[in-house]
Amino acid sequence: MSIGRILQIIGIILVLDALYFGIAKDSMKTEVLFLFIGGMIFYVGRYFDRKR
Numbered sequence: 001m002s003i004g005r006i007l008q009i010i011g012i013i014l015v016l017d018a019l020y021f022g023i024a025k026d027s028m029k030t031e032v033l034f035l036f037i038g039g040m041i042f043y044v045g046r047y048f049d050r051k052r
Helices: 003-023 028-051
Strands: none
Touching (some): 003 028
């Protein structure tokens, strides 16, 4: 498993955590922050995966 795939998985997990915080904890600020960080990590993983 490459570093790009691992980063993509971490990004998806962070996005799922963001949805949990938005629905269960009713924290919009945390949800948007986790969505942004998860999305950025996912796209960095895609960048590394494409280079290979």
